[in-house]
Amino acid sequence: xxxxxxxxxxxxxxxxxxxxxxxxxxxxxxxxxxxxxxxxxxxxxxxxxxxxxxxxxxxxxxxxxxxxxxxxxxxxxxxxxxxxxxxxxxxxxxxxxxxxxxxxxxxxxxxxxxxxxxxxxxxxxxxxxxxxxxxxxxxxxxxxxxxxxxxxxxxxxxxxxxxxxxxxxxxxxxxxxxxxxxxxxxxxxxxxxxxxxxxxxxxxxxxxxxxxxxxxxxxxxxxxxxxxxxxxxxxxxxxxxxxxxxxxxxxxxxxxxxxxxxxxxxxxxxxxxxxxxxxxxxxxx
Amino acid sequence: xxxxxxxxxxxxxxxxxxxxxxxxxxxxxxxxxxxxxxxxxxxxxxxxxxxxxxxxxxxxxxxxxxxxxxxxxxxxxxxxxxxxxxxxxxxxxxxxxxxxxxxxxxx
Numbered sequence: 001x002x003x004x005x006x007x008x009x010x011x012x013x014x015x016x017x018x019x020x021x022x023x024x025x026x027x028x029x030x031x032x033x034x035x036x037x038x039x040x041x042x043x044x045x046x047x048x049x050x051x052x053x054x055x056x057x058x059x060x061x062x063x064x065x066x067x068x069x070x071x072x073x074x075x076x077x078x079x080x081x082x083x084x085x086x087x088x089x090x091x092x093x094x095x096x097x098x099x100x101x102x103x104x105x106x107x108x109x110x111x112x113x114x115x116x117x118x119x120x121x122x123x124x125x126x127x128x129x130x131x132x133x134x135x136x137x138x139x140x141x142x143x144x145x146x147x148x149x150x151x152x153x154x155x156x157x158x159x160x161x162x163x164x165x166x167x168x169x170x171x172x173x174x175x176x177x178x179x180x181x182x183x184x185x186x187x188x189x190x191x192x193x194x195x196x197x198x199x200x201x202x203x204x205x206x207x208x209x210x211x212x213x214x215x216x217x218x219x220x221x222x223x224x225x226x227x228x229x230x231x232x233x234x235x236x237x238x239x240x241x242x243x244x245x246x247x248x249x250x251x252x253x254x255x256x257x258x259x260x261x262x263x264x265x266x267x268x269x270x271x272x273x274x275x276x277x278x279x280x281x282x283x284x285x
Numbered sequence: 286x287x288x289x290x291x292x293x294x295x296x297x298x299x300x301x302x303x304x305x306x307x308x309x310x311x312x313x314x315x316x317x318x319x320x321x322x323x324x325x326x327x328x329x330x331x332x333x334x335x336x337x338x339x340x341x342x343x344x345x346x347x348x349x350x351x352x353x354x355x356x357x358x359x360x361x362x363x364x365x366x367x368x369x370x371x372x373x374x375x376x377x378x379x380x381x382x383x384x385x386x387x388x389x390x391x392x
Contacts (some may be wrong), residue, residue: 011389028295029294029295030295030296030297030298032298039287047295055351085295085296085345086295086296086343089294089295090295108359114330114366117328117368118330118367118368119367120368165339165341165342166337166339167335167337167341167357168337172357173341173356173357174333175294175355176341176342177333177341177342177354177356178296178297178333178343178344178353178354178355178357179294179297179342179355197339197340199339199340204332204366205366233294235294236292237294238294263314
């Protein structure tokens with residue numbers, strides 16, 4: 001898959017505002033930024049209230065996803081261009097959802113809100129008017145989603161990529177440093193996981209590094225491209241960003257995102273955990 | 286206004302007061318203001334880099350240019366990108382609230 005098919009530049013986006021069949025969607029965990037100004041015509045998706053099940057820990061199911069996109073006026077044959085703040089983490093998470101539910105043409109805006117703002121490109125407060133659509137979602141494509149049992153099973157067999165910051169990986173911090181540190185999980189990482197922070201994949205302005213740079217970064221950090229890979233972080237959004245880099249940009253075949261991530265793994269009873277900066281050994285069978 | 290919860294991962298509103306329940310005996314807070322020409326810079330992207338220069342977190346400054354991180358004692362770098370320019374500062378911090386002023390200027 002070529003980079004152009006999955007990632008668009010801010011210039012491309014600016015030229016395609018208002019284009020029939022192209023829908024811009026701003027996604028974030030905290031959508032106050034959207035309310036203060038967004039790309040003209042962009043639809044808002046709230047990661048927490050639109051994309052998560054309100055009761056269970058899981059994201060919206062196939063039917064809920066259909067209802068959501070229908071209500072937002074997004075059709076199956078639309079080109080969906082996702083962007084957001086927080087370095088596109090939640091936009092990448094949403095990209096993964098769209099793929100999971102079989103959407104045909106979905107792209108990420110390179111650099112997301114950050115680059116758009118730093119470039120001083122136009123943001124508006126007007127809300128888009130879209131007619132409801134009839135959206136049909138596919139069953140979840142579980143070839144891109146990992147669950148906890150598989151993760152425990154493949155320790156030492158598949159590439160595990162921990163994309164949190166080095167201090168979270170080592171167990172010195174329990175959450176990203178913009179959040180308070182008192183959390184319920186155990187600290188550390190899954191044994192054998194390579195520490196490759198999500199940020200390695202991005203430039204300072206939030207755009208992705210070149211394919212050549214990405215390939216070098218992941219190879220040097222221990223990703224064996226002949227093997228399958230599972231990426232994880234704390235709640236699954238930073239690892240969606242890395243999943244995007246590995247599968248969508250570099251075209252690695254079998255890459256899964258473990259959305260349970262550390263908030264699940266670090267709470268499991270009896271699973272192995274490694275502390276410190278080294279990956280650690282797989283437990284003996 | 287966003288609330289900080291264990292199940293979230295986004296950068297919270299930087300104008301919000303320290304969340305209730307934050308224990309300053311345990312937390313190491315790096316808080317400050319991004320300034321240019323003596324005035325605060327709102328909407329600046331401030332990132333916290335660890336002692337090896339690795340990215341740890343990023344927040345957007347409030348209307349008053351404020352930012353805040355929850356780190357650990359040690360040496361860190363705060364770096365800001367903004368339309369008014371970029372800048373960085375190295376800080377050595379202890380438990381409790383550590384104040385830092387971060388100046389930006391065109392490259």
